[in-house]
Amino acid sequence: MRQIILIMLCLILLCGCSQYSLDKAKKNGDVVEGPGGPLNIDKLDIFKKDIDTNIKSTLRIVSYSDEGDPNIANLEFQGKRISYTYSTHEVYGSNKTKQSNTHCDALEILDDQEVDVNIKTRYILSGCDKVIGLEGPKEGEILIYTIFK
Template sequence: MHVRFVFLILLCSALLTSCNSVYDYETAIKNGDIVDLHGNMNNMERLDTFKTNMNLQKKDKVRITRFTIEGDPIFYNLAYNGTDIKLTYDNSKDKHGKKRIRSTNCKSLFIGKSDAGEAYKLEGCYGDHKDLGESFELPIGIIKGLN
């Protein structure tokens, strides 16, 4: 009886721990996300590969994870289907903001001018939340580890 009780406690602890898992900076890097931690960029070469695959009309997807000041992740998922890019914005893990998951479609990804210099941007966005795509901007900033 005692062994069953201990096993039940361990099982409940494991379940509660997995439900509260944190998606932090190290996890995002390990998962291959393009990470924007307050302007410090990691895995930016992955977006270059995504762009190359688009030019070859090869399906691909990539996740960009930006972290809030409090350390919560905001996800921007880009999925290219051979024709269009679907952008999905997901801030469901932001403890301090209104939880929203929105998406739109865009025709292309390009490098253009921004307030910070140059940035990846989307154009030709359409459908619901096209403003989400039109305002998407990922500055080409400091790429960690290439100095």
């Protein structure tokens, strides 16, 4: 009986930990995109400023699908290149997590009002070893966030 209870507790913990909820993202101060967002978008500019002034910095961006599946982008700057890890977790499909890593040379902020009247600003990683997540407008670029009007 104790083994069954222990197994059930482990399963509950595993299921609960696999989902990165909107409340947890808010509590952690993450940049959020999707239902419930945008939140904390000022942290994108702070991260960019840290890179420009060669200050070590980290940033987490969480976007949610309409079904609530989280996509998590972790960025880390240690003084040379930007380390970018992109994780997706399908809660309502395969229930699998996929994770990819790459390194990029720079974070660019593009004012794209001339390209699309609905877009105000895009944040792009450039000079990436490989493209993971969303492709940017040019080869070797990754789109990490879009601010709409």
